[in-house]
Structures are given as C-alpha cells and as structure tokens.
Amino acid sequence: MEGKEEDVRLGANRYSERQPIGTAAQGAADDKDYQEPPPAPLFEPGELKSWSFYRAGIAEFVATFLFLYITILTVMGVSKSPSKCATVGIQGIAWSFGGMIFALVYCTAGISGGHINPAVTFGLFLARKLSLTRAIFYIVMQCLGAICGAGVVKGFQQGLYMGNGGGANVVASGYTKGDGLGAEIVGTFILVYTVFSATDAKRNARDSHVPILAPLPIGFAVFLVHLATIPITGTGINPARSLGAAIIYNRDHAWNDHWIFWVGPFVGAALAAIYHQVIIRAIPFKSRS
Template sequence: MEGKEEDVKLGANKFSERQPLGTAAQTDKDYKEPPPAPLFEPGELKSWSFWRAGIAEFMATFLFLYITILTVMGVGRSGNKCASVGIQGIAWAFGGMIFALVYCTAGISGGHINPAVTFGMLLARKLSLVRAVFYIIMQCLGAICGAGVVKGFQRHEYERLNGGANFVQHGYTKGDALGAEIVGTFVLVYTVFSATDAKRNARDSHVPILAPLPIGFAVFLVHLATIPITGTGINPARSLGAALVFDRDFAWDDHWIFWVGPFIGAALAAVYHQIIIRAIPFKARV
C-alpha cells in the first residue's frame, strides 16, 4: 500500500490538474493552421474535382428546394393546420434536408448548399474566389430548377400559395426582417464554422461525423424563430429560386433583404469565428 500511495503522490505532482487555458494552451506541438486558400487559382478550372463539386452543389440545392417547397405547399393548402405538419414540420423539413445533404456532399464540395455559407468561407479564406463564384452560380441554378419542378407538378397550387417565396410578413417592418435574416444567418454560419473546424477535426475524430447534425439543427431552430417574420430565408439561393419561379411583384419588393441580410450575417460569423474564437490574426504575430 505504501508503494501505491507514493505512486499516487508522484502522479499528482507530475501531472498537475491545472491546465493552461485559451491561447496559453497552444504549444509547438499544437495544431497548425493550414495556409489560406488563394483568391485566384486558375488551375482549378482544369480539375475534375472542381466541376464535380459544383455539380454536387447544384444537385443538393435542387433537392433542398424540391423537398422544402413541397412541404410548404402541403401546409399552405391544408385548411386545418392541425391536419398538416404545420410550422414545426416546415422547420424540420428544412433542417432535416440540410442535415442529409451536408452529410452526402461534405466530402465532395464541403456541403455549402447556401451562397451565404460559401461567402463566409470565402472571407475566412477556406476556398478560392473562383470556386466561391462557381458554387454560388450552381446553387442558384439548382434552387431555380428545384422550385421549377414543384411548380410543374402543381402549377395552380404553387401560384395560389405564393410558391414558397420569402417576403416580409404582415405586422413586421423591413428592419425587422433584415435583422431576423442577419441574426439567423449568423447562427447558421457560426455553427458551420464550429462544426467543421479543422482543429477540432484533428483532435476529435467524431467531429467530422457529427458535423451535419448541428448544422441541420441550427437551420431547424432558426426556421422556428423566423418563419413568422420572413418565411425564413438565410439562404439567398433558396429565396431567389422561389421568387424567380413564382415571379410576382410582391415577391421581389423586399428580395434585397434576403441577399443583404444573409451576407451580412455570414460576414459577421466569419469575423467572429476567426478573430474571437480562433484568434487566428493574433497567432500569426507570435
């Protein structure tokens, strides 16, 4: 017993429970930040992986719009909301599809499925400008095609029920809507940065597997909060696809909100994660 007690004392002295916190916890053996992606990488245009990633973004956004707008149509056409999935069901459709699609496409394109996410990643230098522009174009095209297929299936219902388009709901101002889009997108993009943080992936092998779950859950919660305000955009491609296929004046009146709001929210999330959470600019000076 005496020998064991001595071992315990030695271990307690050798391995103190007090551990350095924050940036003080980083050592030379700690994770090193990968170099920032170049703004221009012409060689990408000759790579099949580049085009494959764009196709994956197109298909994912197509499926996203198809399933979610069909869900919105189903709730809208029901006279008794209790007989349908309701707002909670719409939120689950958006969050669940993001969860599934991010899981399916993360290994190919990163699973953005949203120009705001792509914009945030560009600001954080996680991808090149060429790839970011290509992703946004493919996301918008996918969204237009997804909404178009829904309209093709039920043209009369689509037009009668506003086509799932985003607009400022009655009783709310444009400022309310813009604020809701900024904060909602901040929540989403901040979650994306945290769930896909390469440093966490390096240390915790389970993080890459679980990444789609918090992202989808963030989309679900934001929809619960902001459907009554704007119908929830937080995704310019989703808003553009629905508005373009629906093509009524009131769908375009406040459309700028669903681009400006998400882009501001994404930019704030990128700055917050890079400077406050990761303190990357300060590490570079060390």
C-alpha cells in the same frame, strides 16, 4: 480505464485559452496535435482545369435542387391543408429544411464541402477556406439548382403553387423591413457560426474522444432558426433558396423585399466569419500563395 480517463483529462486541458493574437497565433504552439489548413489563394486558375472542381459544382447544383424540391413541396402541402392540425405545420416545415440540410451536407461534404447556400460559401470565402474562383462557381450553381428545384414543384401543381405564394420569402405583415433584415442577419449568423464551429480543426482534435458528425449541428441550427423566424420572413438565410422561389413565383410582392434575403444573409455570414476567425480563433488571414 484509469489510463483512458487520464488521456481524456489531458486532452480536455491541453489547450490554453490564452492565445496570442494575429500572426503569432500560427507559430506559438509547435506541439499542436492538429493542423490548421493554410488560407486559400484569392485566385486559383488551376482549378478550372480540374475535374474535381466541376464535380464539386455539380454536387452543389444537385444538392440545392433537392433542397428546394423537398422544402417547397412541404410548404405547399401545409398551405394546401384547410387546417394546420391536418398537416405537419410550421414545425414540420422547419424539420423539412433542417433535415434536408443534415442529409445533403452529409452526402456532399466530401465532394464540395456541402455548402448548399451562397451565404455559407461567402462566409467560408472570407475566412479563406476556398478561392474566389470556387466561391463564384458554387454560388452560380447553387442559384441554378434552386431555380430548377422550385420550377419542378411549380410543374407538379401550378395552381396550388401560384395561389399560395410559391414558397417565396417576404416580410410578413405586422413586421418592418428592419425586422426582416435583423431576423435574416441573426439567423444566418447562427447558421454560419455553427458551420465554422462544427468543422473547426482544433475542435476535431480536442474532441477526438467524442465522435462528432458535423452535418448534425448544422441541420439543427437550420431547424431552430426556421422555428424562430418563419413567422417573420418565412426564413431565408439562404439567398439561393430565396432567389429560386422568387424567380419561379415571379409576383411583384415577392421582389419588393427581395434585397433583404441577400443583404441579411451576407452580412450575417461576414459577421460569423469575423467572430470565429478573429475573436474565437485569432487566425491570421494570410495567403499560402
């Protein structure tokens, strides 16, 4: 046991917090027991000839389809009930979103990375974790999956769906557009920063004695953000989710503030990518191509 405790102590203290900035960060420590993945090239045409590329896109489509199907059905169930005490309520909606992200990231992480969100894909693209080719393909497939998922819910119960907002994101009365935009920026920052932290190569090496399941903190981040911001915007933090519900519901007020649910998540994702890569990790943005 003494030897094990010594290993844990050394593992926890092995990395100095005084890290070099910029390109020096990559070559400063040759004794690292982890490897930083090289930045992805901006364009990778060879991907278009690979079945794994299309398989990953299909996985993103199916995951986003299932995500919208379960979560919008949950929202409709709460809306249908005459009393919030007779249903799962806001907490249940938040658990639905967070739980589905946990399950779907767990299922698809080994195939596509388990993004299920254009904002996550955008943030990882900015950090050079995937190519522009793959990022665009993922976002298109995520949006298509979201549209299909919301469409199936409407097909099940059209009257209920159209009479209760269709799960579309709008800024609630009593809040300004600025409030909604701020909530979306901060909420997405929390989510994308959690994604970066949960999948960080250095963290996985440092905490190798503590098993970590990356989908769990990501799902909890989604759950907590929903608890905080459902009363403000219905919680978007996922442009595909907002687009799918808006297209299938297709009422004017669902489109009036729709830009907020693209601009907010993309700004929040960009800030999280910059914060984690430049401030926390000081990783240079240089391509392997």
